[in-house]
Amino acid sequence: MDKSRFSMLLLEPGEIYFEDYSCIITQQNSLKSDYFREGRLKLCSKSLLFEPRDWTYPLIKLQFRDCVELCLVDSTERNNVIVVKVKQYAEMLEENILAPYKFFYEKKDFYIFFDFASAEECLGQMQQLLRASTLHAPEHNSMVATILHSRYMRMKFDPVMMDDFTEEIVCELQAEKISPLVRHQGKLALTPTTIYFQPFSNIESIPILKIKFKNLKRIYKRRFLLRQVGLEIYSTEESSVPHIYLTFENEYERNRIYQILEESPHVSLEKVHVEEMTLQWQNGVVSNYDYLTYLNCMADRSKNDLTQYPVFPWIIADYTSETIDFTKPETFRDLSKPMGALNPDRLEKLKERFHEMTDPKFLYGSHYSAPGLVLFYLVRKYPQYMLCLQNGRFDHPDRMFNSMKDVFNNCLKNMSDFKELVPEFYDVEAKGDFLVNKFEIDFGSRHDGTKVNDVALPPWAKSPEDFVCKLRDALESNYVSKHIHLWIDLIFGYKQRGEEAIKAENVFHHVCYEGSVDLECIYDMNDRHALEVQIMEFGQVPKQLFTKPHVRRISPQIAKPMCCEMNRSYRIECIDVIRLHKESVTCVVRQSERIISVGRDGTLKVYDAEKRKQIRSVALSPTPLSCCVMVDNNVVAVGAWDNEIYLYDVEYGRVVESFRAHDDSVSCLTWLHKERLLISGGCDGVVRVWGNIGKTGQALRGLKMEFDHDGKITCLTHRRRRHEVDVITGTSDGELFIWSLNNKGLIAKFSAHPSEITCVCFVLSADRIVTANTERDITVTDLSVLHSVYQKKLPDIGRSLYWDGNSLLWIGGGSGVLRQWNMLTVAQNAELNAHDGSINDIYFDEASNTLLTASEDRTVKVWKLTQAS
Structure with missing residues (x-):
């Protein structure tokens, strides 16, 4: 052999x-x-x-x-x-x-x-x-490290195995290649086009590992053995080395390699930010499985590091029924609680012990993920790992992973068992191979004489493959989609540590938390070694990704009729340019063939799109006009800098009524058609709600309510929640306010931006709102948790937003660029230099399938939309 x-x-x-x-x-x-x-x-x-x-x-x-x-x-x-x-x-x-x-x-x-x-x-x-x-472990490790270092110094990177040995070596460092429980020492060399890793020993199957820069896909900085020295690199499938996990002598060297790779012109990385992935998951574009996999990756969890192996939740709580029903809540585990808090009786005993402890206190004496726990599940798939970890022995047969029902019950009742699951339980591609004793290993016999073989599955599972498929279906079910954000809060989020963790009964031993122990400050080698061993064996809490409540999922999955929306985009063609105003056009609307616009020149213009000519022009105010909305088929409401709101009848060409609406300029308007309410915002920091619109002379008596703010009102919109209507306002202070029209009170207020909010609109649901500000940020805020779930810096200020009601968001830029964003996939489809100045307003007319843009360059443009194939 x-x-x-x-x-x-x-x-x-x-x-x-x-x-x-x-x-x-x-x-x-x-x-x-x-x-x-x-x-x-x-x-x-x-x-x-x-x-x-x-x-x-x-x-x-x-x-x-x-x-x-x-x-x-x-x-x-x-x-x-x-x-x-x-x-x-x-x-x-x-x-x-x-x-x-x-x-x-x-x-x-x-x-x-x-x-x-x-x-x-x-x-x-x-x-x-x-x-x-003969030395104690710390001294032993130190002496071996000295021996190793002297050998390293004598070894040089050999360029003979390079693709071109005349290539210039940009950087050469000592590094280690990491795989589970194993570290391979070697030299890392970077040329302008290639990563080379040359192991010092002959244990590797190939003498040198090569990854071309052009094949690099993703690079992650990793925490390895409590130190920020790791770098995990993924390349394309055609690469001879699709994945490598490296560690360096110190953080500086790791960061140096990362910077060289990131800045290389030959490297094009796939960069998916947590916020972007969260929004895609919320939209149902990304599955629960893929999202949890991504969060684990972002939280330094890797299958190459058993001390930080990816963690997945127990989902199903029924392992005794003949059939499984995903429509019943009792089928599922309570995802709002950690495993240790699911059994009230056990929790009470743990809390008694907790209160008797001196600081630092902990509820749970063991972790939900540690090397021994991971291999407990995977011993049949990776028996060599268990033999390595346990000095050539397997666990006692009665303590092994023998039955799903028994393990779940133990996790509910045992005073020291709080483990979660590993991703293999939900990996349908592997078909549940970790549940089968495929190597036919003799694990011994249990106390009742039965030999340890395959894992006993619940009655509702026909086979390991069927079991894993059903678990995956459960993970993607409606119930889990509605509640999985609660588990994310516990493992990766704001309930992971601090006061919120105590409230959520989610407190582990303090050495499990990143930053709780600074090993560099512990000079006693024995104390330091003891702590390192404790942390490695006990388990580590993932890196905290979220400090505020995680958003809930809006859509469990994309429905079939909406599949086309995922990649929906439009080609746009300018079919008309309207030049009627003498100054910047501030707002535009369309009613049938009439295009109505207002501008800083104080005039309102009515243009016939079919005849392509102006049919009305009226100087409404000696001051600029800021906004306009249609309140019925013929009447338009216009806000002006002279603090007035004008109601103008387009059909008869006359002002129906005008009234002083604010103590400063009227900045924005919105119209509630069903309730026949006009809502206005002013630079006086007040939002007013007007009734009796259209009844001559009664507008002022129709003031229904008003809402005060500290800053100027810069934009407003509204949302419907069943029988309730809320008004959302943005201010010059960067704050968003949510007011209830039904209760006439403030529901919530929060700081959405550090500077003035320029525009606002809803996307995808009544819970998510997009805002832009004067610092070029575009932010998606989830109103159910009142914080940002996505933020993007644009090349210019977003001056106007329009949501098409499906998947597309149009953004009008301060430099005249019109951007088209698909908010399901959270990606920009296209951008167009539409105007020579700021795009102040965007309006979409569904009847004519046209988009209208009003600009600082004194024009209104009409765009015909054609869906891209």
Whole structure:
């Protein structure tokens, strides 16, 4: 068998493999011994491991800490001989069968006859490591690190294996390639086009790993073993190395590599911000599974790091029924509570203990995700990981993952079991392979005599594949979509730590939290090592992603008739340019073929789109006109800087009525057709609601209510919630106010921007609102949680917004650029240099399928929309 059976997983976690030697091993000082094995000896930081060439023989592991004597010996047959005398040793992979290691607690002498290497030189290295093994763990690690560093200094990156060895090396650093429980030391070299990683040892299947800059997709900074030194790199599928996880000596070197890659002209990364992904998930474009996967990634959780493995929630709470019904709430676990709080009786006992503790207190003495817990679930898929983690042993058969029902019940009742799940429970592509003993490993027998084999599934699951498919369906169900944000608050959000965590009964041991312990300030090596071990074994809380309540999902999934909306976009063509005003046009509306506009020249213009000529022109005010809305088929309400609102009859060409509406300029208007209410906002900081509109002379007596603000009113809109109507106002202070017309009171107010809000409109639902400000920000705010879920910096100020009622948002820029955004996919479809000045207003007329834009360049343009194929 040519392929090596040796793996770094046969060593202790974190143990370092240095090099190997061709040799013969015997148990007597003679090559004629009955015990005669040819093979290779692996020199590692804590052990010697011999791999026989004949794969029927087991590998032999000799720990330095078990060595009684290590010295050169004379032999009549060969000079190059070392004897290793041990008090115990282990054998593994006999006949290449994966099984618990066999431990022999007896003294034994092993004679090593080297084929080519100098026994004297090898002995010097071994004795160094033998001395290190007698030290306490911190001192041992320090001594091994010193040995390793001296070896690093002697090794240089070899350019022979590069695609072009004449390439300039931009940066060369010492690094480690990380995989679960294993660290491969090597040299990282960057050229202007390629990443090269050259391992120091010959354990890797290929001598050098290469990733082309052009193939890079995503790069993430990672926290590894409590330090900000990790870098996880993903490349395209056609790349020979689709993924690599690297760590560096310090944060500075990690950040230097990140910066070089990010700034390279050959690198084009897929950048999806948390806010953007959250909005896509909210819209139903991204599934719950993909969103949780993304959040885990953003929170430093990686499948390459068992101490920070991705965490997924228990969803189903029924593991006894013959069938499963996703329409019943009792089928599901309460996602608003951590696992430890689901059982009231157990929680009460935990709280009693909590109150008796001295600070820092904790409710739960074990974590919901730690290396041992992850491998508890995955031992059938990755048995070698468990053997590595537990020194060659599996768990006691009765403590293993034997039954879904038993594990869930244990997580509800056991005083020290609060674990969540791993993503494999919801991975339909893997078909539940982690539930099957596919390697036919002998895990032993339980107390009742039954052998540990496949995991026992609930009655409603026909097979592991069916089980995982049903769990995935449950994860994407309506119930979970409505409540999963509550679990996100606990794991990644504002209930993760602090006072909110205490209120949510979500408090773990303080060393689980990032930043709670600064290891760099602990100078006692023993104390520091003890803390590191505790944190690694106990589990780590994910990096906190949200400090405010997470938004709920609006749409569980995109309905079939709306699938076309996901990629909806329009081609627009200018079919008319209207030049009637002498100054900036501030607002425009369309009623049938009439296009009505007002401007800073104080005039109202009526244009016939069919005949392409002006049919009305009236100077309503000696001051600029700011806004206009149609209040019926013929009457338009106009707000002016002279504090007046004018009602103008387009049909008869006369002012029906005018009245002083505010103590300062009228800045914005909106019309509630069903209630026949006109709402006005003014620079006096007041919003007024007017009735009796259209009844001559009665407008002032029709004042229904008014709402006061600290800043000037810059924009307003409204929303309907069943039988209630709310008015939303934006101010020059950057604040948003929500007022109830039914209760005539303030529902909420919050700071949406640090500067003046320029425009506002609703998108996708009555809970999400888009605002723009004078600092070029576009923000999507969820009114159910009263904070931003998405923010984007534009090249220019957003002066006007219009929502088409489906998926598209039109943004009019301060420089005359018209942008088209798909708010389902949260991506810009197109942009057009529409005007020579600021686009002050956008109006969409569904009947004619035209978009109207009013601009500072004194024109109104009419755009014909054609849906792009």
